[in-house]
Amino acid sequence: MTGSPELRAALEAAAAAASVIRECYARTLEVRLKADATPVTEADVRAEAAIRAVLGAHFPGYAFVGEETGRHGTGDALWLVDPIDGTKAFVRGYPMFSTQIALMKNERLVLGVSSAPLYGELAWAERGAGAWLNGRPLAVSAIDSLEAAALSTGNLRTLAAGPGWAKLGAVVARLSRIRGYGDFLHYHLLAGGKIDAVVESDVNILDIAALVSIVEEAGGRFTDLAGRAIGLASTSVLATNAHLHPALSAALA
Numbered sequence: 001m002t003g004s005p006e007l008r009a010a011l012e013a014a015a016a017a018a019s020v021i022r023e024c025y026a027r028t029l030e031v032r033l034k035a036d037a038t039p040v041t042e043a044d045v046r047a048e049a050a051i052r053a054v055l056g057a058h059f060p061g062y063a064f065v066g067e068e069t070g071r072h073g074t075g076d077a078l079w080l081v082d083p084i085d086g087t088k089a090f091v092r093g094y095p096m097f098s099t100q101i102a103l104m105k106n107e108r109l110v111l112g113v114s115s116a117p118l119y120g121e122l123a124w125a126e127r128g129a130g131a132w133l134n135g136r137p138l139a140v141s142a143i144d145s146l147e148a149a150a151l152s153t154g155n156l157r158t159l160a161a162g163p164g165w166a167k168l169g170a171v172v173a174r175l176s177r178i179r180g181y182g183d184f185l186h187y188h189l190l191a192g193g194k195i196d197a198v199v200e201s202d203v204n205i206l207d208i209a210a211l212v213s214i215v216e217e218a219g220g221r222f223t224d225l226a227g228r229a230i231g232l233a234s235t236s237v238l239a240t241n242a243h244l245h246p247a248l249s250a251a252l253a
Helices: 005-025 042-058 087-092 164-172 183-191 205-217 245-252
Strands: 032-033 040-043 063-066 070-072 077-087 098-105 108-118 122-127 131-133 150-153 177-179 195-199 221-223 237-240
Touching: 005 042, 005 077, 005 108, 005 122, 005 221, 040 087, 040 221, 042 063, 042 077, 042 098, 077 205, 087 131, 098 183, 098 205, 108 183, 108 205, 122 183, 122 205, 131 205, 164 245, 177 195, 177 245, 183 195, 183 205, 183 237, 195 245, 205 221, 205 237, 221 245, 237 245
Parallel strands: 063 077, 150 177, 150 195
Antiparallel strands: 032 040, 063 070, 077 098, 098 108, 108 122, 122 131, 195 237, 221 237
């Protein structure tokens, strides 16, 4: 494939993580709880180490933020990595988890790799070079009305506890379909034109950074629920095929 040296390094790192994940998936692993009560396994730790080793070998001057080991280094070029986004799925033995690798330069996300090795999908994108899934180009849908749209939701705990819940309910009443594909999958589906929007209220930047570039390079829009650009402090998502963004943003504001 073509692409920048950084994209090629991110894909190499994702492949290294996939090897670790496949080897660990077939056997019982000890599960520990982190301070935030989320699970972590040997696979998470080893996969992050494999990713960091590859990226560090190619770009030793770039900073790195990993889900398991935190931040290493400083500078305007920053790798954002979640070695297994969906550890609970991994632990329970179903394939709805992925490796997320993104690169941010000067506070702008410039590329993303989303690798779901057990599900069989590898998506990637780089600014100005389009978005791809298993080697084929991605493009969002042309749906431009809520009544014809399919919306997928992820974690909605915060939204459910506040006034936004009633607003989402009013939107749901107008939609063609409501689903909850979650994690990497609904962003892959959105970028591929299979669904038309995604809403989440409780995310971490490491969960979504890679997917921002993939959705946007496929022609979509990706903001938080308040319409702000995604940054390191973002915790919510409104991602759409772009056509629906104004209507959904206004309805959920």
